[in-house]
Amino acid sequence: MSTPQVAVAMDWGGTWTRTAVIDRQGDILWQSRAPNPQGGSKEEYLTNAERLLATAIEQAGGPVAGIGAALAGPVEPTTGTFYQPPNLMVLDGVSFKALWEKAFDVPVFVGNDANLAAFGEYYFGAGKESADNGRPVKTLFYVTVSTGVGGGVVDRGSVFLGANGLTAEIGHTLVDTTDAALVCQCGSRGCLEAMASGTGIGRIARAKLASGGFSDSALASLGADQVDSEAVFAAAEQHDPLAVSILDGVVSALAIGLTNVVHLFNPDMVVLGGGVTDGLVKLDLLSQIHRQILDRAMSELHKDFQLTSSRLGDSVGLTGAAALVWDQLGAGG
Ligand SMILES: [Zn+2]
Incomplete structure (x- = not known):
């Protein structure tokens, strides 16, 4: 079986959640955006996020290499646990990695959105342009x-x-x-x-x-x-x-x-x-x-x-989340 060539990316901000299907070159093949539940409970937020991820996986039209998520707030990188996110406080202490690996049976990598934006610009944005x-x-x-x-x-x-x-x-x-x-x-x-x-x-x-x-x-x-x-x-x-x-x-x-x-x-x-x-x-x-x-x-x-x-504008978080997947899985992953 050939290695999946696409990743599913999520950029979870204070107001919007974006999802996308992104290839190894950082190109966005499909994307969507949905407003977060207004003053929602933890369960509402989590159900909404899982639904958006399921849709993105469906849109990939085949096996995905992994899920990368950029979250608006502090993230513990090994467990993907959200810590006291000022704009998404109901999600304090949630480990997205464990949760979504169980739900979707693919590797999940989670990071802070600004850290991953740096990653996205390095590999697929201003950094890549400079290297080119x-x-x-x-x-x-x-x-x-x-x-x-x-x-x-x-x-x-x-x-x-x-x-x-x-x-x-x-x-x-x-x-x-x-x-x-x-x-x-x-x-x-x-x-x-x-x-x-x-x-x-x-x-x-x-x-x-x-x-x-x-x-x-x-x-x-x-x-x-x-x-x-x-x-x-x-x-x-x-x-x-x-x-x-x-x-x-x-x-x-x-x-x-x-x-x-x-x-x-x-x-x-x-x-x-x-x-x-x-x-x-x-x-x-x-x-x-x-x-x-x-x-x-x-x-x-x-x-x-x-x-x-x-160079990546509004897509910087999504592209960075995909870059994290490709980085963590390694070149041969
Ligand atoms: Zn301050």
Whole structure:
């Protein structure tokens, strides 16, 4: 019997669950997306996920090599156990590996979504593109700047996990130690996530408007519930001074966080993904972030890295989950 050439991938986020059938080249042959149960019980979530996986296996139309799942939250890598995921708290302590291997009788591999996004970009996205252009990447650091801020690092083809699989949480590195530092969801203050995430940008804009003195801003004409990160990006495109100054703060916070990354990990590629990154790319702000990092980096070799945006977009988690399957099963698997 020939070796199965497709994997089933799942990207389980806070709001959506995506599933796909993906081949060894990282190409998506079929995909689907479904909203998570609203305020559902643990059983509802699990039943829903199993149904989505069963559908994907059916769509594969033959034997699958394995299931890879990217989960939005901390994951213990050997058992695939979810630990205190802030957006999916009802699933705390569930071991997906054991559960799904029993249900589907195929190997299951589970990881944190940002770690696997780094894996996806390394093998099938920006890292692959660079290798194809004659510049293979050794160490890739991926940052998702979205509702939250997360990260992952791949070094010479392997995800660097840390002792418990919880490394590269760049969103909760401190970038502001002043008295004005913003409170973060994690309970700390001055985290990068509080300053640069989509949620953070909306919150900063609403706080500035509430403090008064910005009546000339287009954002002041919106209701408070309409002032979110998308509104800030739209206003910045029209050169609105308040919106531009908020995004200056985002650029500066990301540059500080990434300067720390450059010194800690010495990556030769930094990839930014997520919705906030899309907005920054549109306004051509990635080059500013790059320049600010270069201004601070301590040596020429630390400065020797590419800064680029995600090539895989919304599919980065799915593709990374498939990359994990192919990696774990090995070339001959
Ligand atoms: Zn935090």
